[in-house]
Amino acid sequence: MITFEGVTKRYPGGTVALDDVSLECQTGRITVFVGTSGGGKTTALRTINRMVEPTSGRVLIDGKDVRERKPAELRRGIGYVIQHAGLFPHRTILDNIATVPYLLSWNKKKARDRALELMERVGLDPAMGKRYPFQLSGGQQQRVGVARALAADPPIMLMDEPFSAVDPVVRAELQDEFLRLQEELHKTIVFVTHDIDEAIKLGDRIAVFQTGGRLVQIDSPENLLAHPADDFVAGFIGQNRGIRTLSFAETGGLRLSSDTVRTATADAADAAGAEWVLVVDDDRRPLGWARPPEVTGQLGKARLSPVGPTFQVGGDSVRTALDAAVLSPSGLAVGVDETGAVVGTASGTDLLAVPTHGRGGGQDAPAAPAAPEEPGDAEEADAGGAG
Numbered sequence: 001m002i003t004f005e006g007v008t009k010r011y012p013g014g015t016v017a018l019d020d021v022s023l024e025c026q027t028g029r030i031t032v033f034v035g036t037s038g039g040g041k042t043t044a045l046r047t048i049n050r051m052v053e054p055t056s057g058r059v060l061i062d063g064k065d066v067r068e069r070k071p072a073e074l075r076r077g078i079g080y081v082i083q084h085a086g087l088f089p090h091r092t093i094l095d096n097i098a099t100v101p102y103l104l105s106w107n108k109k110k111a112r113d114r115a116l117e118l119m120e121r122v123g124l125d126p127a128m129g130k131r132y133p134f135q136l137s138g139g140q141q142q143r144v145g146v147a148r149a150l151a152a153d154p155p156i157m158l159m160d161e162p163f164s165a166v167d168p169v170v171r172a173e174l175q176d177e178f179l180r181l182q183e184e185l186h187k188t189i190v191f192v193t194h195d196i197d198e199a200i201k202l203g204d205r206i207a208v209f210q211t212g213g214r215l216v217q218i219d220s221p222e223n224l225l226a227h228p229a230d231d232f233v234a235g236f237i238g239q240n241r242g243i244r245t246l247s248f249a250e251t252g253g254l255r256l257s258s259d260t261v262r263t264a265t266a267d268a269a270d271a272a273g274a275e276w277v278l279v280v281d282d283d284r285r286p287l288g289w290a291r292p293p294e295v296t297g298q299l300g301k302a303r304l305s306p307v308g309p310t311f312q313v314g315g316d317s318v319r320t321a322l323d324a325a326v327l328s329p330s331g332l333a334v335g336v337d338e339t340g341a342v343v344g345t346a347s348g349t350d351l352l353a354v355p356t357h358g359r360g361g362g363q364d365a366p367a368a369p370a371a372p373e374e375p376g377d378a379e380e381a382d383a384g385g386a387g
Ligand SMILES: Nc1ncnc2c1ncn2[C@@H]1O[C@H](COP(=O)(O)OP(=O)(O)OP(=O)(O)O)[C@@H](O)[C@H]1O
Pocket: 011, 012, 015, 016, 017, 035, 036, 037, 038, 039, 040, 041, 042, 043, 044, 194, 380
């Protein structure tokens, strides 16, 4: 657990980057810092590994003040990933990943074996190990950055906009793989982003910072969407709040209808009353939508409209199912099981009747307003270090 206790940071010149921030980052979970530009997210992140020293207040890791530990030793136990990866340009990919193991005096073979293992873990071909950073794409460089941060298996990872510099498709891939990796590794992760969608996708908890370094709300994504603490948070989350809330509603309990489902060999007369029927093969795989009033003979012989996106019952959220309904020619979403066989269909109204409930995690009190203080004179510590 990482604990911020009344942390304030005033830079020389008077800028208040953090204003009496108190919060907890739970062990083994992802806490995301979001908010306006200049809201203090990066400053907050860097107080954890002592790249920034607070003017007042304390940061504790598992109850111990980080100031009791030497910065270099502290940082070896904390992975750090930044935008553009920050790789050493004149070192090979393998040596970049092995940076911290080398610092820890592992022998060269062990360090390189670990680097190779991590390349596979983050989805990189180990053959790339001999290349230099400039010979990799932006997305590949970010993967190297993640591998490097994981090299010494630190329990904590600090990630400062790690996926911001890549295009949206690569970004979504990196996010998905990051979540898969976290399911295996259970690191305590603090992740900075300015992108609320990224925060909602990745965060177990989201901390929203406002200009002036004020923590406005820390909450689960569901609660943040459902109960923004104030107009600032509501505005920051933006429109589509209701639709986004549906990302957390599960389709497992949905009652699906089979009334509209027919096999390809069925006769159109059998579905005469229906405006649309979903035609399926013998394994109940969806083939397409037919309009019985316009079809004579076997349904499978009719001109079928494409099924469009489907949703996996119990696996996908109501938001995905609703998207499938909107894009379906019939207005009905097609629910399938894990083999792709049709379970049944649901209308938009059926889907919206599903209760949305949280994944857990109560609403914390927002940070108290700052007490006025004299400007501090703490200087920023060494801002380098890849560990
Ligand atoms: N070394 C520094 N010296 C003086 N002021 C600083 C320093 N670093 C940051 N600041 C100021 O502190 C405030 C918070 O900066 P910080 O980088 O933490 O914000 P942020 O929320 O991460 O912003 P962004 O989303 O734009 O990266 C800003 O006003 C910034 O200009």
